[in-house]
Amino acid sequence: MIDAVVAIAGLEMQRGVGDSRFRMFIDRLEIEGGQPVLLVGENGSGKSSLLDVIGLVLRPKRMTQFVYHPRAGGDVDVAALFQREDDAALTNLRCSEIGYMPQTGGLVPFLSVRDNIALPSILCGRRDPGFIDQLCGALEITPMHLALRPQDLSIGQRQRVCLARAFAHRPRLLLADEPTASLDVVSAAVVSEMLLEAAPKYGITPVIATHDPRLVDKADLRRITLHAKAVGPSEVECHIAAAA
Ligand SMILES: Nc1ncnc2c1ncn2[C@@H]1O[C@H](COP(=O)(O)OP(=O)(O)OP(=O)(O)O)[C@@H](O)[C@H]1O
16 A cells, blocks of 8 residues: 555646646646655756645645645645635644755745754754754754855855755655755765655655756656646646656
């Protein structure tokens, strides 16, 4: 039996308005716990959009099934939460089960790097300074970096801070959007390894949107390949048939 973290069926989402639209249709998608998943596909094929759907950032237009299975047990009917616009429950689920490393930005400019990393774990009541120290050591985020504001770091340093923040509350699912895009070769190797070891080491299942050959070329990883096609002068669609 598949130990699914999230199961989606019959979902449609849309970005853009009027004539200029991107639409994604998910027939069936299950993310199995403990197995890293790669999202691959050309620019604009919908990888970030799919992460936003799984990460409860984008509200789908319709869905027949959208269920989360939290680590503590029980099912959370996300479709029902969206239907009754239960933002508090959606926020709780996002905070406790999901770590999100966006492609750009996302750090709070008026908090120190240390407080940025700690914030999600404080919000969901899983404060663990020892674990944060361990993450910072692995990602070479130094005590000097921790005292600075995000805007005082380089883009690559910020990207490592975003990854530490996404890990710090030990979410069940870690969504990483181009996690190695701004990193030098050594840092990219460290980050890739951390993500691939997240499941066996910490019980965190990573879903990674990437073009990085270091990850894409790994034959043994589960991958979902996205294809987008134009269906009108300014309308693009992506269909995900059955990915489990
Ligand atoms: N905020 C937005 N509003 C409207 N349309 C958007 C928005 N973000 C992305 N899109 C559109 O959605 C489509 C999918 O974009 P998305 O960023 O999900 O693709 P991607 O595969 O992650 O691309 P890349 O590899 O370049 O990061 C594109 O056609 C894009 O123009």
